[in-house]
Amino acid sequence: MARRPTIRDVAARAGVHPATASRALNPALPGRIAEATAARVRAAARDLGYTPDPAARSLRTRRSGVVGVVVPDLTNPVLPPIVRGVEETLWPAGLACLVADTDNDPEREASAVAELAARRCDGLIVASATRDSATVRALATGDVATVLVTRDVPGAGLSFVGGDDAAGVRAAVRHVAELGHERIGYVAGPADLSTTRTRLDALHAAVAAAPACARPVVRHARAYTVAAGRAAARRLLAADGAVSAILAGNDMLALGVYEALADAGLRCPAEISVVGHNDMPMVDKLEPPLTTVAIPQYEIGIAAARLLMDRLGRDRPAERRLLPTRLVVRRSTAPPPVTARAGLSR
């Protein structure tokens, strides 16, 4: 049966040396081969349906044309748009995406990165990093270009692309403050993620900047899940029954807050307002539709891929890019009740 054509077959058909054929087919070598010859080679390649063997090519060139994408959990609705952005930017540049899921497990992250390195990926896009990930930190000194997405590792000196969470949180706080809320609760995510830290810091700063607002009441959830959000929101409500607005570290947690409110018999937004973060699909269809901070996931993916490509080959300094976020006001936020539950505890 017909073996795949090689460059020698193409060369033979075009009546030239394989080296000539190789050069004729390489667009990076303009004018290196006479146009007439190059055209003959291209025609031969087309007739034969020739595609260069990537194994042979990368053996010689030391580049694989493959980028590893490490995600914490593809099932998390935030990630697919990012991966799509990455993938759609990389394909046209001749780069393919190897996707590895870590399930938020540091060990699996380590083995995924090791496996990806063993496969000689040209670059890595990592969305799974915890703030102290030794695995990721080690990448900074390695020879494979790396871009972090969404989750940063402070001080590691790696490039990073994410949404401008701080601005989003500021907008959210301003929004509820303008509605008249003075006692604000915050359900934060797990402390080992940079997103948690960024959002929490921004929250404190923004609340401090709102003259009428009391110090926010903060509780950490153990994970960015609905169940953890519910538990944290319960603890928060138990700690301070006077909060009239709860912001959540992300939409999953906000869903948990919804459940905790239902458990406590509190109506949203009549009695308590809720704000999420990320603008996951479908949160506009909840009851009530969730007010949340939208982050440009797809664009983040694109930007990460571009940044990575910039860094391939050349040795450029790490770069940080924050893309604009936007507060999407829906119906989970409203002015605080006049019959002041808040008043009780004053």
Next chain:
Amino acid sequence: MARRPTIRDVAARAGVHPATASRALNPALPGRIAEATAARVRAAARDLGYTPDPAARSLRTRRSGVVGVVVPDLTNPVLPPIVRGVEETLWPAGLACLVADTDNDPEREASAVAELAARRCDGLIVASATRDSATVRALATGDVATVLVTRDVPGAGLSFVGGDDAAGVRAAVRHVAELGHERIGYVAGPADLSTTRTRLDALHAAVAAAPACARPVVRHARAYTVAAGRAAARRLLAADGAVSAILAGNDMLALGVYEALADAGLRCPAEISVVGHNDMPMVDKLEPPLTTVAIPQYEIGIAAARLLMDRLGRDRPAERRLLPTRLVVRRSTAPPPVTARAGLSR
């Protein structure tokens, strides 16, 4: 700077020939090399941090250790769990996943498959196939092992893994029939997808088998999207104002049905019941929570990966596997209203 160690370095350190080192490291060659020697080689490899160069290996072995995964749209919540299942099954077997998104575009599907073939993928998992996809049909005669997921190409002779949609639809019809619904509407997906056909055929059969039921009223949506579902549901309601239950080809369409009902001022489930298909994340949090047919997405991914691995190398006949589906009854279904809207048109 230190170049990556090669098998020659390992061999030199262990005091053996590279060929011996290669064999010592190959677990498929048990006893080919004396255990003492093999241990020495393994130790050397470990000390040096040796990992074989995949390019060199696959150049020689003609296998890349890479599987292409072609999805129609990663953003569709049905797909991530499938991809995870595939990926988590393939990694431990030493296979990596190249993911390509086609955005439901036949041209992009064709170029993705071509690109994946050019990269010498060992196998392909395709979730994007339309019933008549020439691209996919051509894979049946090619030399790369292929497994279709979720969407089949009838008569192509390719392996297929999906949910048992027909059983799911039968259960859904039985459910609404038992609730007392007699006039059933169906918002079907686009006709060029096998899932649409399977589900629609099952619907007709199941309704015909329910003695009390009239012929179902069917309208096709142009795509599996909320907007298309809404438009189709409107047409359906306009065509027959007497339906008391609407089944949808998938949950996206069901969301569209919800919107169309809201537009028409009809309450669900009091006036009209709705059933979806797929059990997407979050549909349990809609108002009302959606009754739908759950398909085992993650398991489908796993099964597809297993099937593919079975077919790698050996030339096995195509195989079809349907995994059990399950009707999840929530609150979007209820008995039809007694004040018979239906009665009006009788």
Next chain:
DNA sequence: GGTCACTTGGCAATCGATTGCCAGGATCAC
């Protein structure tokens, strides 16, 4: 007419691992 520069294309080495074949030595049986 001669020299020089430039263009074009060929030669052969190279990337790193795998594997068919072979040889030396040990083991065993007769």
Next chain:
DNA sequence: GTGATCCTGGCAATCGATTGCCAAGTGACC
């Protein structure tokens, strides 16, 4: 003691594309 058999490990070819170097050919210019 001799021959057959097995075990172990080495030799070298091979996979297919790329690229540094070189040589032949072409044209220009003085």
